[in-house]
Amino acid sequence: MRPVLLVAGALTALFFLSLALGAGRLGTGSDAVWLLAVSRLPRTAAAMLAGAGLAVAGVIMQMLARNRFVEPATVGTGQAAGLGLVAVALLAPGAPLWFRMLVAMASALLATAGFLALVRRLPFRDPLLVPLTGIVYGGILAAVTGFIAYENDLLQYIDIWMNGEFSGVMLGRYEFLWLAGAATLVAYAFANRFTIAGMGEEMSLSLGLSYGQVMALGLAIVSVVTAVTVVTVGMLPFVGLVVPNIASQLRGDHLRRSLPLLASAGAGLVLTCDILGRIIWYPYEIPVGTILGVIGAAVFIWMLQGRRADAG
Numbered sequence: 001m002r003p004v005l006l007v008a009g010a011l012t013a014l015f016f017l018s019l020a021l022g023a024g025r026l027g028t029g030s031d032a033v034w035l036l037a038v039s040r041l042p043r044t045a046a047a048m049l050a051g052a053g054l055a056v057a058g059v060i061m062q063m064l065a066r067n068r069f070v071e072p073a074t075v076g077t078g079q080a081a082g083l084g085l086v087a088v089a090l091l092a093p094g095a096p097l098w099f100r101m102l103v104a105m106a107s108a109l110l111a112t113a114g115f116l117a118l119v120r121r122l123p124f125r126d127p128l129l130v131p132l133t134g135i136v137y138g139g140i141l142a143a144v145t146g147f148i149a150y151e152n153d154l155l156q157y158i159d160i161w162m163n164g165e166f167s168g169v170m171l172g173r174y175e176f177l178w179l180a181g182a183a184t185l186v187a188y189a190f191a192n193r194f195t196i197a198g199m200g201e202e203m204s205l206s207l208g209l210s211y212g213q214v215m216a217l218g219l220a221i222v223s224v225v226t227a228v229t230v231v232t233v234g235m236l237p238f239v240g241l242v243v244p245n246i247a248s249q250l251r252g253d254h255l256r257r258s259l260p261l262l263a264s265a266g267a268g269l270v271l272t273c274d275i276l277g278r279i280i281w282y283p284y285e286i287p288v289g290t291i292l293g294v295i296g297a298a299v300f301i302w303m304l305q306g307r308r309a310d311a312g
Helices: 003-020 030-065 077-091 097-119 129-151 155-162 175-189 191-197 201-206 211-232 239-251 255-279 288-311
Strands: none
Touching (some): 003 030, 003 255, 030 097, 030 175, 030 191, 030 211, 077 097, 077 129, 077 155, 097 129, 097 175, 129 155, 175 211, 191 211, 191 255, 201 211, 239 255, 239 288, 255 288
C-alpha cells in the first residue's frame, strides 16, 4: 500500500477515535450533537491543523537552514513568539487575541531571521553545529522570556502558552489555526521553489530563482504557523523535526511530492499524542506537549546517534 494511502487511512481512524473519546459520555440526540460541534470536532480539527502546519513549517525551516536537525521549536521561533506574548501582556494587557497573534508573529519572524543569519556564518562541514546553535539560541530567548515573566509575576501566564495542550479548545477558540492550514496550501503552491532554495543560494540564482523572495516567503510561513499555534494551543515541540525526516525517507526531498504525506503525518502525530494524553491518565489529561517532548527528544537523540555512526 502506498504510504500516503496508509497514512490517510490511519488519520481517518484517529479522527473518529478522537471524536469518541472524552471525559463526558457522548450519548445520543441533541446533547451529542452539541458536544461534537462545540468541543470534540474543534479539538480534533485543532490538533490536525496544528500538526500539519508545524510539519510543513519544519521542513521549510530545514530547507532554509539547509539542515535536517532544526525546526521552529528548537531554533527560537516558538520561544520568540512567547516573548512577544509577554511583551503584549505587559504593555497592552487588554489587547484582543488577534493583536497578540500579530505581535507573536512579528517576534517569531525576527527571531527566525536572526537565527538564519547566524547559521550562515557556520561551517557546513559540521551539520551538528546548526542544531546546537539553535538550541542555545532558543534557550537564551526562553531565559529572557522567563526572567521578564518572573519579574512581573507572569510565570503562570507564560507556562500556559509554552506547554501545548488541547483541553481548552472549543468552538470559537481555535479558528486562528485555519491560518496554519492556509499557510500549508501556500507552501504547496510554492513547493518547487522551496526545493530549489534548499540547494543553496548559488544554485538558486543560477536557475533564475529569486532566492531572497523565497527566503522571505518561507520565513513568513514558519512565523505564521508557529505564532498561531503558540497563541491558540501553546508550543508543540519536535513535530517539525520528526515528521519531515521520516517523510524524507519515504518520499525523498522533492517537497511537492512529499508534502501531502508530510502534512497528513504531522496531523496524525499530534492527534495520536492528544489521544494518548486523554487515555493514559483518564479521566484526567496529560498535555500533548509533554508527550511530544518525550517522543521527539528520543527520536532526536536517535537521529544524532545515526548521524555520528554515518560519519564514523
